[in-house]
Amino acid sequence: MDNEFTNINEIKTKIVNLTSNLNLPKGTEAFISDIHGNDDKYLNIIRSGAGNVSRKVEEVFNGRLTKLNQKKLVCLIYYPEEVLENINEKLTDTDDAKQWYMETINRLVEIVRYISGKYPRNIVYDALDSNLRDISEKIVFGNLDTQDKQQYYREMVKTLVNLQMGEEFIISICHAIQKLAIERIHIIGDVYDRGRHPESVIKQLSDTWQNFDFEWGNHDILWMGSLAGSKLCMLNVIRICARYHNLRLLEDVYGIDLTSMIKFATHAYVPIPNFESKVNITGETNEEKDIDNCVQQAAAIMQFKLEGQAIKRRPEFGMNDRLLLDKLSLDKKSVTIGDKTYPIKHGCFQTVNPANPYQITHSEQTVIIDLINQFTHSSQLNEHMWYMLDNGSMYLKHNGNLLFHGCIPVDEKGNFLKWQQDGHEYSGKSFCDYSEYVLKDGMRHPTTGDCYNSDFIWYLWEGKNSPLFGRDKMATFERYFIDDTELQKEHCNPFFKLCKEEWFADKLMKEFELNSRGHIINGHTPDADESPIMANKKIVVVNGLSEADDRNSEIGGYALLFDSYGMRLETLKSFTSRKKSIEEMSDVVIAKQIVERSSERITVKDTDYGQKIKKQIEKLTAMLQ
Template sequence: MDKEFTNDDEIKSEIINLSAILKLPKGTEAHVSDIHGHDEKYSNIIRSGAGNISRKVSELFNGQLTTINQKKLVSLIYYPEEILKKVIAEFNEDNDKEQWYFGTINELIQILRYVSNKHPEHIINEALDKKFKDLVKELIFNDLNAEDKRQYYQEIVKGLIKLNVSNDFILVICHAIQKLAIERIHILGDVYDFGPHPDLIIKQLGNSWQNFDFEWGNHDVLWMGSVAGSKLCMLNLIRISARYHNLGLLENVYGIDLTSLIRYALNRYISLPNFEPKVVVDGESDDERNIDNCVQQAAAIMQFKLEGQAIKRRPEFKMDDRLFLDKLSSDRKKVTIDGKSYSIENGCFQTVNPAKPYQITNSERVVLIDLINQFTQSKKLNQDMRFMANNGSMYAKHNDNLLFHGCIPVDNQGNFVEMTLDGQRYSGKELSDYFEFILKDGLRHPTTGDCWNSDVIWYLWEGANSPLFAKDKMRTFERYFISDDKLQQEHHNPFFKLSHEEWFVDKVLKEFGLGRRGHIINGHTPAKEVPPVRANQKFIMVNGMSESKVGADVKNYALLIDSYGMLLETLKPFTSREEVIKYMADITEDRDVVEYSSERKTIGDTEYGEDIKKQIEFLSARLDD
């Protein structure tokens, strides 16, 4: 208990207050996944309450406001600073302006009251800016339509306009609506890679009013693993950053000096078509594209060498089929895979010693030592990775639902795959728990040498039985060098095929200590044309914040869970903040009810409610003493 009580009356008052909170409607949870560094799109999702705000506006003003006026109101709530400037600039007369303020402030107050009705007063207090807090509370807790209150309300608005603070007042209300529309944000994996500013997403979450949690993805593990001292994680991270023209994130945000790597890469490699960056950036010079190209090659070759060492060091990983450098022909133009010879296209194996193909050269060693020391010592990077570790996990159990990115590894019959790690056998929940322990232990005790923690963390990135990778193998080598579509295919774990079966979902829920009324909420990029809701509405897949890895025919989704049930939001493609503001674009193109109950869930039905009940029991016991 944080509060201190001086007498029994204070304790009784607190018990009454807590008991009342239990009867309030359950708060709305939003589930998103695969953000991949796209901070503007993430911000758009959060400003919109993951679609919840436009839904509330529609419910509240259906039949009162036209569709276009509802869109204008929603846009104002999402981006109040920009929309206010735009609206004010269009007014010709003061009377028009005053009338707009009267109508708009009244509508915003109604919305704020509507989204506040499921929150206790202390939560509303936290959501309101100190500026105008008492005034806003006065307006939302009173019926402004009552005859004796109308003049009072009009005088308040007149005073705001007269004192030239109506814009500030509107900003306070809009920001409060944004905060109160969502009670908790679940991020089901992959904050990092591809997009330019995962750091701004971390910063926004650090300043967030809402509760939130991470369920890590394998891309997140690359970054946490690099801070833990894994050179393999670091090389994959650098290679992907170069592939998506994102080395500036490392240099400008995290203070990683890439000079030694760039100089080495430009001296050893020339640009090749198979290493062209995946994105075209306005204003990018030929020199920058050449650096991205050559750095990819340098990182990839060092990666393949260190992978070979790790695979031989850890036979329990069973990854011998990922050894390629010792299967190159003497002229390095062919490679033998599963007994068949394949032509190498645009090879770059000049630093590979045929006699010792997995040996790191002295020049490579100098670069690796320089880089890994910088990664483990970067203050900003350590801060962000520890934030992810402290607020995240391999999976989460929340209000009877199981949340994770990727899969729970199984065979074709649905049996949990066993792995022997450090002399112990793990499967299902215990395997995920073990991986989480290793990752957090690696961050607590970073080391740049080859060690068990570093190897296991790298395995999480691309191992066949990694819950986060969820595929049979990562075919980086094949995709760079071999033009055979079948050889480049990565196959999902049988978990995804079985996730259509209710018996299997029940089995997974039971493994994690959850009952049949629960759901699996899975963050991952699905295959094309696969329904996101399966197994009698017990399995829901969300993805969707990045177009980096999916085609136009793959839908993006977010999931809302409120006091009435579950809503799956089909997200519109995101272009830019400017486009959203210009066209007043909402984030959703469709909504599907996954589950609905006419009887609202209350806070008393949630895990938060269970904590409150324990507090009430504790306080009641104090009264009995």
């Protein structure tokens, strides 16, 4: 730090700036989860600041603009490129066009100034487009107290429009508003699987945001585990991609050549009803549907075989109840589970050897080796998974709150379940730390062999005591082959029931060495019958990108905002498409619920970042002395 300064006044100036920053209002944090590759819906939430932008527009223009014009302005901020294209088609008169651009720029600048009032100048500066930064800085930071300054500002805006730079400037200001509406994004699990473009979410974060974090979900673990060399994780990834008609993600984005898998699958299997895709894609051909169906079957059967091998290798996993291939009848038309026999619905067990049901055939082995080598050597997959590893964790303690996806495994009485390995015992926080250690070790030392790291990473995906799964089983086999809804049920860990109790919330906070005045923000999918706010408002479940709630088709999940005034839960409107959102000018939020309101406005000095600033001030003060 000594080398940063050339004289004592520079140190004093730094102390003055840091001290003033401590008294600024706390920035807004947004908590969302379960993106599942739905990049358009994710961007709709992020561009809107999870509803924060429309709130700011209302605060600035209430009584000055009608509700309709406020909605138009909000829609422009969310999607400036698309809205401007529509506007330009309608504005055929030059004078009308100039008038619209000048009025719109003035309104947008007013919003930027309002939002940026709680940020240090350097943060606002970084949010501005670098190509227009000099002009933007003069307009945004300009002093309008005098008539001369106001005239100077008006001439700048007028000249921008006359030089036909209005469109470019509006787009840059809208993007700046989006960035300033949220200071930090917390993504509490499951960026991957189901949706078509998880890579777009990664790209948007890496290109646009500086303050964000991932709390990994079990679906993310599958992709990270595939890179670590887990064949089980890889087969699950392929099966889910085929189930959601998303094999192109593997081929086009991550460069995985699926020729060997498709050739084997279409030769060994024929399409059957229980392996039909979960989504309907416009323009999808019958050939593509058949490939998805057969690949899904092939991946599932290979998965069940390798699962059986892993379960037998690792008796400590306690998953013998998932050994089902050896429970098939000789004719493979029924399966015995417990003391009951169930008929098989559309079986596809032609590669299963009754004498050795968990044996991988030579043809299957050839496909698996080809694919796992491609996964571990994919440069793009390496880049994205390491990005998630470097910017993520099993849990996060931030500003007094505890963030994690899934659960902390407990018994019925709330006692943390114990995991024993190599003479050590882990539970609660230590088990989460251990899980993170094994995942990172597996990523740093990838191997395609049957090692403990690979097996444990797969266990995090579906193990009954996994902190990322939290259910007694992953009923994949039952959902595919057995027509019995009771057997298909996955019973949750007692954690989810105990989350209603305040004493349990306090116990969790104590286990993770946090003050009980904080909150637990959980990213797993909430039960349809449960309120997302529990334990006397100490536990909040956010699932911002879930499918529409069965009880109300308008509900599309939840997001949480934590700003200088406190916490509020946003009930999100169900999202159909970007095009429809623009046409209807629909807002993101349909309801708000206060979780906690601060009696005094929270400032930077009350945050983790504020603590770092205080330590920096202490060091600088010591230098002065």
